[in-house]
Amino acid sequence: MKNCATTETEKVLACLSNADPIFWINPQCLENDRVPEDLGFDLTDVLEAEARLGRFAPVLAALFPELESAGGIIESDLAVAHGFRKQMSAEVSACFQGHLLIKCDHALPVAGSIKARGGIYAVLCFAEQLALANGLLDLSLKDFTPLLSSRARSVFARYTLSVASTGNLGLSVGIMGAGLGFSVNVFMSTEAKEWKKTRLRDRGVRVIEDGSDFTAACISAREEAAADNRTHFIDDENSTQLFMGYSVAALRLKRQLIDLGYNIGPESPLFLYLPCGVGGGAGGITFGSKMVFGEHVHCFLAEPVQAPCVTLGMITGKHSNISVYDIGLTLDTDADGLAVSRPSTFVGQLMSSLASGGYTMTDKAMYDYLIDAWQSEEIEIEPSAAAGFDGPVRLLQSDEGIRYLQKKGLADKMDQAVHVVWTTGGSFVPASEHALYRKKALTDKPKK
Numbered sequence: 029m030k031n032c033a034t035t036e037t038e039k040v041l042a043c044l045s046n047a048d049p050i051f052w053i054n055p056q057c058l059e060n061d062r063v064p065e066d067l068g069f070d071l072t073d074v075l076e077a078e079a080r081l082g083r084f085a086p087v088l089a090a091l092f093p094e095l096e097s098a099g100g101i102i103e104s105d106l107a108v109a110h111g112f113r114k115q116m117s118a119e120v121s122a123c124f125q126g127h128l129l130i131k132c133d134h135a136l137p138v139a140g141s142i143k144a145r146g147g148i149y150a151v152l153c154f155a156e157q158l159a160l161a162n163g164l165l166d167l168s169l170k171d172f173t174p175l176l177s178s179r180a181r182s183v184f185a186r187y188t189l190s191v192a193s194t195g196n197l198g199l200s201v202g203i204m205g206a207g208l209g210f211s212v213n214v215f216m217s218t219e220a221k222e223w224k225k226t227r228l229r230d231r232g233v234r235v236i237e238d239g240s241d242f243t244a245a246c247i248s249a250r251e252e253a254a255a256d257n258r259t260h261f262i263d264d265e266n267s268t269q270l271f272m273g274y275s276v277a278a279l280r281l282k283r284q285l286i287d288l289g290y291n292i293g294p295e296s297p298l299f300l301y302l303p304c305g306v307g308g309g310a311g312g313i314t315f316g317s318k319m320v321f322g323e324h325v326h327c328f329l330a331e332p333v334q335a336p337c338v339t340l341g342m343i344t345g346k347h348s349n350i351s352v353y354d355i356g357l358t359l360d361t362d363a364d365g366l367a368v369s370r371p372s373t374f375v376g377q378l379m380s381s382l383a384s385g386g387y388t389m390t391d392k393a394m395y396d397y398l399i400d401a402w403q404s405e406e407i408e409i410e411p412s413a414a415a416g417f418d419g420p421v422r423l424l425q426s427d428e429g430i431r432y433l434q435k436k437g438l439a440d441k442m443d444q445a446v447h448v449v450w451t452t453g454g455s456f457v458p459a460s461e462h463a464l465y466r467k468k469a470l471t472d473k474p475k476k
């Protein structure tokens with residue numbers, strides 16, 4: 029195929045299989061002037077998820093002291109990236125237009141990554157279901173604190189939560205599940221970091237490793253759970269609960285933007301740059317944002333050159349029926365949170381009508397941004413979480429990006445554009461690991 033690429037799609041696929049960075053505009057989204065209505069979910073689902081998180085807030089505040097001041101709501105800051113904007117090279121700065129913000133999910137409490145949204149929400153859904161089935165809750169009282177009782181704990185202790193993870197989802201489900209009194213099994217894929225496993229084992233979580241990738245770990249976990257009716261599998265490849273947990277971020281983002289004085293609308297478009305693995309996190313936030321901001325938000329999914337599973341699925345239309353191995357890629361990346369070979373079954377399809385596009389980047393580029401973020405903003409992120417930083421430049425500088433802005437009638441509105449780079453993980457990474465990341469970033473970085 030590399031020698032006879034003729035159509036646009038073939039050209040992009042040739043680049044993808046060559047592990048060359050691409051910036052791809054989703055033609056379906058380009059043509060839609062409005063958000064499609066028949067998605068199978070709507071704003072009501074997002075609001076319902078937010079309401080559930082609100083009901084559980086007193087429970088979370090009691091379990092996790094770091095949530096006390098926020099009343100049990102797990103949320104991250106939205107920060108104006110003054111420092112990062114200032115240290116851009118003259119070349120990049122010359123083409124940059126609009127406002128640059130960072131959505132600091134790297135510092136989300138309880139789990140230290142974006143998985144504190146979906147993973148924790150999925151555990152709460154199951155806990156609520158069990159509590160209702162066992163008469164632990166009276167919904168009319170709206171008081172969820174009985175879930176902290178020893179009676180509730182003894183019910184939860186009879187059940188096992190199971191999950192497959194590249195690391196961070198395991199951390200979030202493990203911490204939340206163990207907090208409520210569940211047994212938790214985490215099937216870790218081969219790229220999961222040692223410290224994540226240790227942290228879980230210290231909380232009594234069973235960590236299972238068989239040296240397989242994320243897709244294979246999902247299969248093992250799913251099989252084990254199917255054989256035991258007291259095991260509940262949180263399925264990152266299929267879970268609408270995870271997805272809805274993530275989607276709530278959009279409601280919170282809207283309030284934070286208003287607080288900072290940004291009014292998203294026809295004259296002030298919003299651009300989100302979302303590091304993407306299986307697609308649940310990035311997809312859930314894309315979905316929620318489309319429900320909240322409509323056609324005024326433009327979402328781009330960021331993936332490593334060796335693991336572009338969601339973008340590959342959208343380009344080919346094959347979604348979870350194609351894997352990055354099928355086009356000769358290896359999944360070899362330091363961005364462990366994004367090291368996924370096949371997308372979520374339903375998220376990939378949904379993204380076909382919602383995501384504006386996707387782009388891929390090398391590990392080296394992620395390390396460059398990791399160090400830039402540290403030097404300019406003093407934020408410590410993991411390599412996966414740096415992938416969003418490349419988005420604004422790619423949109424504003426690439427032919428594809430410029431064409432997108434023209435086609436959408438946004439080219440002359442970009443001075444008022446709001447770019448939000450989503451940093452998705454890092455605050456739990458031990459200091460010694462951060463030091464290693466920085467060392468690696470600086471060793472590989474050419475002197476400017």
Ligand SMILES: *Cc1c(COP(=O)(O)O)cnc(C)c1O
Nearest residue numbers: 196305306307308309365452453
């Ligand atoms: C899991 C993860 C993502 C992506 O989330 P998906 O749901 O897999 O798309 C991004 N960044 C980090 C740090 C993650 O752990």
